[in-house]
Amino acid sequence: MxxxxxxxxxxxxxxxxxxxxxxxxxxxxxxxxxxxxxxxxxxxxxxxxxxxxxxxxxxxxxxxxxxxxxxxxxxxxxxxxxxxxxxxxxxxxxxxxxxxxxxxxxxxxxxxxxxxxxxxxxxxxxxxxxxxxxxxxxxxxxxxxxxxxxxxxxxxxxxxxxxxxxxxxxxxxxxxxxxxxxxxxxxxxxxxxxxLGETPGPLGPLGILGVDEVVMMSREPRRVLRAWSAILAPVTPTEAGRFEFERGPALRVISGQAERLDELVLRVQSLDTARVFLAERKLLGSQATGRLSIDPAASSGLRISLIA
Known part of the structure:
Protein backbone atom coordinates (compact mmCIF):
# COMPACT_ATOMS: atom_id res chain seq x y z
CA MET A 1 0.00 0.00 0.00
CA LEU A 196 10.83 -11.51 20.58
CA GLY A 197 12.90 -8.33 20.33
CA GLU A 198 14.51 -7.35 17.06
CA THR A 199 15.00 -10.95 15.84
CA PRO A 200 11.50 -12.46 15.73
CA GLY A 201 12.40 -15.62 13.82
CA PRO A 202 12.74 -18.29 12.76
CA LEU A 203 10.83 -19.76 15.71
CA GLY A 204 10.92 -23.33 17.01
CA PRO A 205 12.03 -26.47 15.20
CA LEU A 206 9.65 -25.71 12.31
CA GLY A 207 11.52 -22.45 11.66
CA ILE A 208 8.35 -20.33 11.66
CA LEU A 209 8.81 -16.88 10.15
CA GLY A 210 5.23 -15.72 10.63
CA VAL A 211 1.62 -16.22 9.59
CA ASP A 212 1.33 -15.72 5.84
CA GLU A 213 -2.47 -15.60 5.81
CA VAL A 214 -5.63 -16.33 7.74
CA VAL A 215 -8.17 -18.18 5.59
CA MET A 216 -11.87 -17.36 5.96
CA MET A 217 -14.39 -19.77 4.42
CA SER A 218 -17.85 -18.78 3.21
CA ARG A 219 -20.79 -20.26 1.31
CA GLU A 220 -21.19 -16.79 -0.19
CA PRO A 221 -17.62 -15.74 -0.96
CA ARG A 222 -18.59 -12.99 -3.40
CA ARG A 223 -20.78 -11.27 -0.84
CA VAL A 224 -18.15 -11.64 1.91
CA LEU A 225 -15.45 -10.33 -0.45
CA ARG A 226 -17.59 -7.27 -1.14
CA ALA A 227 -18.04 -6.70 2.59
CA TRP A 228 -14.31 -7.02 3.34
CA SER A 229 -13.52 -4.76 0.40
CA ALA A 230 -15.63 -2.13 2.19
CA ILE A 231 -14.09 -2.86 5.60
CA LEU A 232 -10.50 -2.69 4.33
CA ALA A 233 -10.87 -0.06 1.58
CA PRO A 234 -8.84 1.27 -0.17
CA VAL A 235 -7.15 -2.17 -0.10
CA THR A 236 -8.54 -4.45 -2.81
CA PRO A 237 -8.33 -8.25 -2.95
CA THR A 238 -6.20 -10.21 -5.40
CA GLU A 239 -7.85 -12.62 -7.81
CA ALA A 240 -7.36 -15.30 -5.14
CA GLY A 241 -9.44 -13.26 -2.66
CA ARG A 242 -6.44 -12.17 -0.59
CA PHE A 243 -6.30 -8.84 1.29
CA GLU A 244 -2.90 -7.49 2.34
CA PHE A 245 -2.58 -5.37 5.49
CA GLU A 246 0.06 -2.75 6.13
CA ARG A 247 1.95 -5.43 8.06
CA GLY A 248 1.39 -8.88 9.48
CA PRO A 249 -0.69 -11.72 8.01
CA ALA A 250 -3.04 -11.32 5.08
CA LEU A 251 -6.72 -12.33 5.05
CA ARG A 252 -7.99 -14.61 2.28
CA VAL A 253 -11.66 -15.44 1.57
CA ILE A 254 -12.43 -18.80 -0.05
CA SER A 255 -15.54 -20.71 -1.07
CA GLY A 256 -16.59 -23.57 1.20
CA GLN A 257 -19.41 -25.39 2.97
CA ALA A 258 -19.39 -23.29 6.13
CA GLU A 259 -19.00 -19.73 7.45
CA ARG A 260 -15.89 -19.69 9.62
CA LEU A 261 -12.27 -18.79 10.13
CA ASP A 262 -10.87 -21.95 8.61
CA GLU A 263 -7.08 -22.17 8.49
CA LEU A 264 -3.73 -20.63 9.43
CA VAL A 265 -1.02 -20.66 6.76
CA LEU A 266 2.42 -20.33 8.34
CA ARG A 267 5.54 -19.33 6.45
CA VAL A 268 8.61 -21.36 7.44
CA GLN A 269 12.28 -21.05 6.63
CA SER A 270 12.52 -24.48 4.99
CA LEU A 271 9.80 -26.93 4.02
CA ASP A 272 12.30 -29.78 3.97
CA THR A 273 13.34 -29.08 7.56
CA ALA A 274 9.69 -28.79 8.63
CA ARG A 275 8.80 -32.02 6.82
CA VAL A 276 11.55 -33.98 8.58
CA PHE A 277 10.55 -32.65 12.00
CA LEU A 278 6.85 -33.42 11.51
CA ALA A 279 7.45 -36.84 9.98
CA GLU A 280 9.79 -37.95 12.77
CA ARG A 281 7.16 -37.08 15.36
CA LYS A 282 4.23 -38.46 13.34
CA LEU A 283 2.69 -34.99 13.06
CA LEU A 284 2.75 -34.72 9.26
CA GLY A 285 -0.58 -34.26 7.53
CA SER A 286 -1.18 -33.82 3.81
CA GLN A 287 1.52 -32.83 1.32
CA ALA A 288 1.33 -30.93 -1.96
CA THR A 289 3.81 -29.07 -4.12
CA GLY A 290 5.19 -26.23 -2.02
CA ARG A 291 2.87 -26.94 0.90
CA LEU A 292 2.60 -29.18 3.98
CA SER A 293 0.01 -29.46 6.69
CA ILE A 294 0.13 -30.43 10.34
CA ASP A 295 -2.04 -33.44 11.19
CA PRO A 296 -5.20 -31.89 12.73
CA ALA A 297 -5.33 -34.73 15.24
CA ALA A 298 -2.09 -33.41 16.73
CA SER A 299 -3.21 -29.76 16.80
CA SER A 300 -6.58 -30.45 18.50
CA GLY A 301 -8.42 -30.03 15.21
CA LEU A 302 -6.88 -26.74 14.11
CA ARG A 303 -6.10 -26.55 10.38
CA ILE A 304 -2.50 -25.38 9.92
CA SER A 305 -0.57 -25.38 6.64
CA LEU A 306 3.07 -24.53 6.00
CA ILE A 307 4.66 -22.79 3.03
CA ALA A 308 8.17 -21.49 2.43
Missing amino acids: TGSESAAALFRCCEHLTVRVAPGHLDKVFDFFTRTLGLPSPWMSRNGSFTSAGVALGNVPLEFLQMGPPRPGTPPVRLFGLALEPTLPIDEVPKALRARGIRAGGAIPMQEQVEAGSLRTLWKNVYFDDLGGSSLWLQLFLVMTRRKPRTVRKPQQLRGALAWRFFNRTFTKGMLSAVEYMSPEEGHLRRMERL
Whole structure:
Protein backbone atom coordinates (compact mmCIF):
# COMPACT_ATOMS: atom_id res chain seq x y z
CA MET A 1 0.00 0.00 0.00
CA THR A 2 1.09 3.58 -0.59
CA GLY A 3 1.32 6.14 2.18
CA SER A 4 -1.95 7.77 1.13
CA GLU A 5 -3.73 4.42 1.11
CA SER A 6 -2.41 3.62 4.58
CA ALA A 7 -3.74 6.96 5.90
CA ALA A 8 -7.21 6.24 4.48
CA ALA A 9 -7.43 2.65 5.75
CA LEU A 10 -9.39 1.89 8.93
CA PHE A 11 -7.07 -0.95 10.00
CA ARG A 12 -3.31 -1.35 9.80
CA CYS A 13 -2.86 -4.97 10.87
CA CYS A 14 -4.21 -7.97 12.74
CA GLU A 15 -3.52 -7.31 16.44
CA HIS A 16 -4.10 -10.93 17.44
CA LEU A 17 -5.88 -14.13 16.46
CA THR A 18 -8.01 -16.11 18.89
CA VAL A 19 -8.59 -19.82 19.28
CA ARG A 20 -11.60 -20.64 21.44
CA VAL A 21 -10.97 -23.53 23.81
CA ALA A 22 -13.64 -25.38 25.78
CA PRO A 23 -13.00 -26.08 29.46
CA GLY A 24 -10.57 -28.95 29.99
CA HIS A 25 -8.80 -28.62 26.62
CA LEU A 26 -6.40 -25.73 27.20
CA ASP A 27 -3.41 -27.65 28.56
CA LYS A 28 -3.25 -30.06 25.61
CA VAL A 29 -3.42 -27.49 22.82
CA PHE A 30 -1.19 -24.98 24.62
CA ASP A 31 1.46 -27.65 25.30
CA PHE A 32 1.43 -28.65 21.62
CA PHE A 33 2.32 -25.13 20.53
CA THR A 34 4.78 -24.31 23.32
CA ARG A 35 6.45 -27.67 23.98
CA THR A 36 6.11 -29.66 20.77
CA LEU A 37 6.46 -26.71 18.38
CA GLY A 38 8.74 -24.79 20.75
CA LEU A 39 6.96 -21.43 20.45
CA PRO A 40 7.45 -18.79 23.16
CA SER A 41 4.50 -17.61 25.24
CA PRO A 42 4.13 -13.84 25.80
CA TRP A 43 1.40 -14.15 28.45
CA MET A 44 -0.84 -16.35 30.57
CA SER A 45 -3.64 -14.69 32.52
CA ARG A 46 -6.87 -15.57 34.29
CA ASN A 47 -9.80 -13.16 34.53
CA GLY A 48 -12.99 -14.45 36.12
CA SER A 49 -14.50 -17.02 33.77
CA PHE A 50 -11.75 -16.63 31.15
CA THR A 51 -8.20 -17.94 30.84
CA SER A 52 -6.07 -16.34 28.14
CA ALA A 53 -2.75 -17.83 27.02
CA GLY A 54 -0.69 -16.59 24.11
CA VAL A 55 1.94 -17.98 21.76
CA ALA A 56 4.17 -15.99 19.42
CA LEU A 57 3.89 -16.76 15.71
CA GLY A 58 6.42 -14.15 14.62
CA ASN A 59 4.25 -11.45 13.11
CA VAL A 60 1.06 -11.98 15.13
CA PRO A 61 0.20 -13.54 18.51
CA LEU A 62 -2.21 -16.45 18.77
CA GLU A 63 -4.46 -16.28 21.83
CA PHE A 64 -5.95 -19.44 23.34
CA LEU A 65 -9.08 -18.30 25.14
CA GLN A 66 -10.60 -20.90 27.47
CA MET A 67 -14.21 -19.92 28.00
CA GLY A 68 -17.47 -21.47 29.10
CA PRO A 69 -18.99 -24.48 27.36
CA PRO A 70 -19.40 -24.05 23.59
CA ARG A 71 -22.59 -24.64 21.67
CA PRO A 72 -23.39 -28.38 21.35
CA GLY A 73 -21.98 -29.86 18.17
CA THR A 74 -19.14 -27.36 17.79
CA PRO A 75 -15.47 -28.37 18.13
CA PRO A 76 -13.90 -27.89 21.58
CA VAL A 77 -10.92 -26.13 19.96
CA ARG A 78 -11.40 -23.89 16.92
CA LEU A 79 -10.02 -20.81 15.23
CA PHE A 80 -12.52 -18.26 16.45
CA GLY A 81 -11.44 -14.63 16.47
CA LEU A 82 -9.75 -11.95 14.41
CA ALA A 83 -8.94 -8.68 16.23
CA LEU A 84 -7.79 -5.76 14.08
CA GLU A 85 -5.71 -2.75 15.09
CA PRO A 86 -7.44 0.44 13.92
CA THR A 87 -5.79 3.53 12.48
CA LEU A 88 -8.49 5.71 14.09
CA PRO A 89 -9.25 6.17 17.80
CA ILE A 90 -11.44 3.22 18.76
CA ASP A 91 -14.45 5.41 19.60
CA GLU A 92 -14.53 6.57 15.96
CA VAL A 93 -14.45 3.06 14.46
CA PRO A 94 -18.19 2.18 14.81
CA LYS A 95 -19.30 5.23 12.84
CA ALA A 96 -16.60 4.66 10.21
CA LEU A 97 -17.62 1.02 9.73
CA ARG A 98 -21.32 1.82 9.53
CA ALA A 99 -20.55 4.52 6.96
CA ARG A 100 -19.12 1.72 4.83
CA GLY A 101 -22.28 -0.35 5.19
CA ILE A 102 -20.92 -2.75 7.83
CA ARG A 103 -22.93 -3.77 10.89
CA ALA A 104 -20.96 -2.70 13.95
CA GLY A 105 -21.57 -2.26 17.65
CA GLY A 106 -20.32 0.46 19.96
CA ALA A 107 -16.92 0.70 21.64
CA ILE A 108 -17.17 -1.59 24.68
CA PRO A 109 -14.71 -0.98 27.54
CA MET A 110 -13.11 -3.81 29.48
CA GLN A 111 -12.52 -2.46 32.96
CA GLU A 112 -11.00 -3.47 36.27
CA GLN A 113 -11.62 -2.12 39.73
CA VAL A 114 -8.80 -0.16 41.32
CA GLU A 115 -8.31 1.65 44.61
CA ALA A 116 -11.18 3.60 46.15
CA GLY A 117 -13.69 1.66 44.05
CA SER A 118 -12.90 3.48 40.82
CA LEU A 119 -12.62 1.73 37.46
CA ARG A 120 -9.74 1.67 35.01
CA THR A 121 -10.31 0.88 31.33
CA LEU A 122 -7.86 -1.73 30.04
CA TRP A 123 -9.02 -1.85 26.44
CA LYS A 124 -12.02 -1.29 24.20
CA ASN A 125 -13.52 -3.58 21.57
CA VAL A 126 -15.78 -2.80 18.63
CA TYR A 127 -17.48 -5.95 17.31
CA PHE A 128 -18.65 -6.17 13.73
CA ASP A 129 -19.91 -8.58 11.13
CA ASP A 130 -18.91 -10.11 8.32
CA LEU A 131 -18.18 -13.78 8.53
CA GLY A 132 -21.24 -14.38 6.38
CA GLY A 133 -24.82 -15.20 7.31
CA SER A 134 -25.14 -12.93 10.34
CA SER A 135 -27.60 -14.21 12.94
CA LEU A 136 -30.42 -12.18 14.48
CA TRP A 137 -28.68 -12.64 17.84
CA LEU A 138 -25.52 -10.96 16.54
CA GLN A 139 -27.52 -8.11 15.04
CA LEU A 140 -29.29 -7.64 18.38
CA PHE A 141 -25.97 -7.69 20.25
CA LEU A 142 -24.48 -5.01 17.97
CA VAL A 143 -27.53 -2.78 18.49
CA MET A 144 -27.40 -3.33 22.26
CA THR A 145 -23.73 -2.34 22.49
CA ARG A 146 -24.36 0.83 20.50
CA ARG A 147 -26.96 1.82 23.07
CA LYS A 148 -24.77 1.15 26.09
CA PRO A 149 -23.96 4.16 28.28
CA ARG A 150 -20.47 5.51 27.76
CA THR A 151 -19.61 5.01 31.45
CA VAL A 152 -19.88 1.42 32.65
CA ARG A 153 -20.58 1.34 36.37
CA LYS A 154 -19.08 -2.05 37.08
CA PRO A 155 -16.99 -4.60 35.20
CA GLN A 156 -19.14 -6.73 32.91
CA GLN A 157 -18.50 -10.48 32.90
CA LEU A 158 -20.39 -13.42 31.55
CA ARG A 159 -21.79 -15.55 34.33
CA GLY A 160 -23.96 -18.61 34.35
CA ALA A 161 -25.39 -20.94 31.74
CA LEU A 162 -27.88 -18.36 30.43
CA ALA A 163 -25.09 -15.89 29.63
CA TRP A 164 -23.08 -18.55 27.80
CA ARG A 165 -26.10 -19.57 25.76
CA PHE A 166 -26.50 -15.94 24.67
CA PHE A 167 -22.80 -15.71 23.79
CA ASN A 168 -22.88 -18.97 21.80
CA ARG A 169 -25.94 -17.91 19.83
CA THR A 170 -24.44 -14.50 19.14
CA PHE A 171 -21.00 -15.62 17.94
CA THR A 172 -21.96 -18.81 16.16
CA LYS A 173 -19.33 -18.49 13.42
CA GLY A 174 -16.60 -16.57 15.21
CA MET A 175 -15.81 -13.14 16.56
CA LEU A 176 -14.56 -10.16 14.57
CA SER A 177 -13.49 -6.99 16.34
CA ALA A 178 -11.33 -3.91 16.43
CA VAL A 179 -9.33 -3.43 19.61
CA GLU A 180 -7.45 -0.57 21.25
CA TYR A 181 -5.50 -0.90 24.50
CA MET A 182 -5.40 2.00 26.94
CA SER A 183 -1.98 3.08 28.18
CA PRO A 184 -0.21 1.74 30.17
CA GLU A 185 -1.95 -1.54 29.23
CA GLU A 186 0.04 -3.49 26.63
CA GLY A 187 -1.78 -5.23 23.83
CA HIS A 188 -1.10 -8.82 22.79
CA LEU A 189 0.90 -7.72 19.75
CA ARG A 190 3.13 -5.39 21.77
CA ARG A 191 3.75 -8.11 24.38
CA MET A 192 4.86 -10.47 21.64
CA GLU A 193 7.10 -7.90 19.97
CA ARG A 194 8.74 -7.08 23.30
CA LEU A 195 9.32 -10.76 24.01
CA LEU A 196 10.83 -11.51 20.58
CA GLY A 197 12.90 -8.33 20.33
CA GLU A 198 14.51 -7.35 17.06
CA THR A 199 15.00 -10.95 15.84
CA PRO A 200 11.50 -12.46 15.73
CA GLY A 201 12.40 -15.62 13.82
CA PRO A 202 12.74 -18.29 12.76
CA LEU A 203 10.83 -19.76 15.71
CA GLY A 204 10.92 -23.33 17.01
CA PRO A 205 12.03 -26.47 15.20
CA LEU A 206 9.65 -25.71 12.31
CA GLY A 207 11.52 -22.45 11.66
CA ILE A 208 8.35 -20.33 11.66
CA LEU A 209 8.81 -16.88 10.15
CA GLY A 210 5.23 -15.72 10.63
CA VAL A 211 1.62 -16.22 9.59
CA ASP A 212 1.33 -15.72 5.84
CA GLU A 213 -2.47 -15.60 5.81
CA VAL A 214 -5.63 -16.33 7.74
CA VAL A 215 -8.17 -18.18 5.59
CA MET A 216 -11.87 -17.36 5.96
CA MET A 217 -14.39 -19.77 4.42
CA SER A 218 -17.85 -18.78 3.21
CA ARG A 219 -20.79 -20.26 1.31
CA GLU A 220 -21.19 -16.79 -0.19
CA PRO A 221 -17.62 -15.74 -0.96
CA ARG A 222 -18.59 -12.99 -3.40
CA ARG A 223 -20.78 -11.27 -0.84
CA VAL A 224 -18.15 -11.64 1.91
CA LEU A 225 -15.45 -10.33 -0.45
CA ARG A 226 -17.59 -7.27 -1.14
CA ALA A 227 -18.04 -6.70 2.59
CA TRP A 228 -14.31 -7.02 3.34
CA SER A 229 -13.52 -4.76 0.40
CA ALA A 230 -15.63 -2.13 2.19
CA ILE A 231 -14.09 -2.86 5.60
CA LEU A 232 -10.50 -2.69 4.33
CA ALA A 233 -10.87 -0.06 1.58
CA PRO A 234 -8.84 1.27 -0.17
CA VAL A 235 -7.15 -2.17 -0.10
CA THR A 236 -8.54 -4.45 -2.81
CA PRO A 237 -8.33 -8.25 -2.95
CA THR A 238 -6.20 -10.21 -5.40
CA GLU A 239 -7.85 -12.62 -7.81
CA ALA A 240 -7.36 -15.30 -5.14
CA GLY A 241 -9.44 -13.26 -2.66
CA ARG A 242 -6.44 -12.17 -0.59
CA PHE A 243 -6.30 -8.84 1.29
CA GLU A 244 -2.90 -7.49 2.34
CA PHE A 245 -2.58 -5.37 5.49
CA GLU A 246 0.06 -2.75 6.13
CA ARG A 247 1.95 -5.43 8.06
CA GLY A 248 1.39 -8.88 9.48
CA PRO A 249 -0.69 -11.72 8.01
CA ALA A 250 -3.04 -11.32 5.08
CA LEU A 251 -6.72 -12.33 5.05
CA ARG A 252 -7.99 -14.61 2.28
CA VAL A 253 -11.66 -15.44 1.57
CA ILE A 254 -12.43 -18.80 -0.05
CA SER A 255 -15.54 -20.71 -1.07
CA GLY A 256 -16.59 -23.57 1.20
CA GLN A 257 -19.41 -25.39 2.97
CA ALA A 258 -19.39 -23.29 6.13
CA GLU A 259 -19.00 -19.73 7.45
CA ARG A 260 -15.89 -19.69 9.62
CA LEU A 261 -12.27 -18.79 10.13
CA ASP A 262 -10.87 -21.95 8.61
CA GLU A 263 -7.08 -22.17 8.49
CA LEU A 264 -3.73 -20.63 9.43
CA VAL A 265 -1.02 -20.66 6.76
CA LEU A 266 2.42 -20.33 8.34
CA ARG A 267 5.54 -19.33 6.45
CA VAL A 268 8.61 -21.36 7.44
CA GLN A 269 12.28 -21.05 6.63
CA SER A 270 12.52 -24.48 4.99
CA LEU A 271 9.80 -26.93 4.02
CA ASP A 272 12.30 -29.78 3.97
CA THR A 273 13.34 -29.08 7.56
CA ALA A 274 9.69 -28.79 8.63
CA ARG A 275 8.80 -32.02 6.82
CA VAL A 276 11.55 -33.98 8.58
CA PHE A 277 10.55 -32.65 12.00
CA LEU A 278 6.85 -33.42 11.51
CA ALA A 279 7.45 -36.84 9.98
CA GLU A 280 9.79 -37.95 12.77
CA ARG A 281 7.16 -37.08 15.36
CA LYS A 282 4.23 -38.46 13.34
CA LEU A 283 2.69 -34.99 13.06
CA LEU A 284 2.75 -34.72 9.26
CA GLY A 285 -0.58 -34.26 7.53
CA SER A 286 -1.18 -33.82 3.81
CA GLN A 287 1.52 -32.83 1.32
CA ALA A 288 1.33 -30.93 -1.96
CA THR A 289 3.81 -29.07 -4.12
CA GLY A 290 5.19 -26.23 -2.02
CA ARG A 291 2.87 -26.94 0.90
CA LEU A 292 2.60 -29.18 3.98
CA SER A 293 0.01 -29.46 6.69
CA ILE A 294 0.13 -30.43 10.34
CA ASP A 295 -2.04 -33.44 11.19
CA PRO A 296 -5.20 -31.89 12.73
CA ALA A 297 -5.33 -34.73 15.24
CA ALA A 298 -2.09 -33.41 16.73
CA SER A 299 -3.21 -29.76 16.80
CA SER A 300 -6.58 -30.45 18.50
CA GLY A 301 -8.42 -30.03 15.21
CA LEU A 302 -6.88 -26.74 14.11
CA ARG A 303 -6.10 -26.55 10.38
CA ILE A 304 -2.50 -25.38 9.92
CA SER A 305 -0.57 -25.38 6.64
CA LEU A 306 3.07 -24.53 6.00
CA ILE A 307 4.66 -22.79 3.03
CA ALA A 308 8.17 -21.49 2.43
